Each structure stands twice: as structure tokens, then as C-alpha cells.
Amino acid sequence: MKDENSKKQIIWRYGFSLAVITSGLLFNYFNIGKEFLGFASVGIWLIYVGFIMIAVITMQLLTKKKRKVDERSEFIAAKASRITFMGIIIFAFMVMIIDGIKEIGVSYSYFISYLLVGIVLLYLISYKILEKKY
Amino acid sequence: MKNKIRELRKKIEITQEELAERTDVTRQTIISLESGKYNPSLELAWKITKALKKKDIKDVFILK
Numbered sequence: 001m002k003d004e005n006s007k008k009q010i011i012w013r014y015g016f017s018l019a020v021i022t023s024g025l026l027f028n029y030f031n032i033g034k035e036f037l038g039f040a041s042v043g044i045w046l047i048y049v050g051f052i053m054i055a056v057i058t059m060q061l062l063t064k065k066k067r068k069v070d071e072r073s074e075f076i077a078a079k080a081s082r083i084t085f086m087g088i089i090i091f092a093f094m095v096m097i098i099d100g101i102k103e104i105g106v107s108y109s110y111f112i113s114y115l116l117v118g119i120v121l122l123y124l125i126s127y128k129i130l131e132k133k134y
Numbered sequence: 135m136k137n138k139i140r141e142l143r144k145k146i147e148i149t150q151e152e153l154a155e156r157t158d159v160t161r162q163t164i165i166s167l168e169s170g171k172y173n174p175s176l177e178l179a180w181k182i183t184k185a186l187k188k189k190d191i192k193d194v195f196i197l198k
Contacts, residue, residue, distance in 0.1 A: 068158075068159070068160045070159040071159070071163075071174070071175055072159065072162070072163040072172055073160070073163075131162075133171065134166055134172045
């Protein structure tokens with residue numbers, strides 16, 4: 001049952017990556033979008049992201065370690081998620097206040113990409129710290 | 135909550151890895167339990183009690 005679920009998960013992940021690449025190709029074909037996050041167009045960026053996703057999934061499959069998930073790791077993950085959620089709220093308040101003092105002139109794409117990286121980093125750091133505590 | 139996991143584990147001569155396998159958790163969880171950093175759920179406490187060949191949960195875990 002577990003194997004079946006992981007197989008399905010892999011298929012979904014590959015499918016999503018291919019959908020990202022296809023949408024990138026379509027964006028390029030219909031000339032939708034302009035320069036995006038340092039790339040010539042949104043389509044090229046989507047294709048790039050799609051290939052990165054495929055590379056990551058393949059690497060994970062090739063170097064697969066059977067990671068055991070027990071109640072302690074679930075407990076730590078739940079705590080790390082709560083810390084991350086609180087972090088997002090505090091960050092949102094800070095952004096609102098800073099924007100009130102001096103208008104922030106960053107494009108949405110850059111802002112969201114920084115935010116996503118920040119969320120992932122905050123989660124990983126809090127998970128690692130909590131792992132030492134519990 | 136205090137526990138006697140380390141003491142009882144050594145008595146029946148099993149390693150942390152073996153206890154982890156018997157209770158279906160990671161070795162890291164056993165280390166955390168033995169050092170008192172983490173308190174187990176009731177289900178895990180029962181599994182550990184059984185794995186340590188004890189009948190009563192109170193023989194392994196002591197509520198402070």
C-alpha cells in the first residue's frame with residue numbers, strides 16, 4: 001500500500017513537472033509574458049523550473065534513503081510548521097509597517113520568490129533546532 | 135515524565151537500534167526518550183513497555 005502511494009506520488013510529481021514545462025512552451029509559443037526573474041520570458045523560466053523539478057525528483061529516486069517517519073518526527077514537523085506560520089505573520093506585519101514608512105518597490109515575482117525561499121529556510125532551520133531540543 | 139528505558143534495555147541486553155526496530159521508531163527517538171527530552175504517546179509507551187518485556191507501563195514510565 002505504501003509502495004503504491006509512493007509510486008502514485010512519483011507519477012504526480014513527474015506529471016506536474018511536465019505540465020510546468022508544457023505551460024512554459026505554450027507561453028513561449030503564444031508570446032505571453034515579458035522578462036521574468038532574470039529570464040527572457042515567463043515561458044523560459046517555467047521550462048527551467050520544470051527541468052529542475054525533474055532533475056530533483058530523479059536524483060531523489062536514485063539516491064533514495066528509506067526515511068522512517070515516527071511520532072517524534074511528526075511532532076517536530078508540526079512544531080516547525082507552527083513556528084513557520086508565526087514567522088509569516090510577523091513578517092507580513094513588518095512588511096506592512098515598512099511599506100507604511102517607505103514604499104516598497106519590489107515586483108511581485110521577486111517578492112514572492114524571496115518569500116518562498118524564506119519560508120522553506122525558516123521551516124528547515126526551526127526543524128533542525130527542534131530536532132536537537134526534542 | 136521520567137523513564138527507566140536505558141536501565142531496562144541494558145538489563146535485557148538490546149541495543150538502541152534493536153529497541154527502535156521493535157517499537158517501529160528511529161534510533162534518534164530512543165535516544166531522545168532515554169535522555170528524557172521527549173515524552174512518548176500512550177501507544178508508543180505501551181510498545182516500549184512490551185519491547186522491554188514489562189507488563190505494566192508504570193514499570194517503565196514514572197509520572198513526576
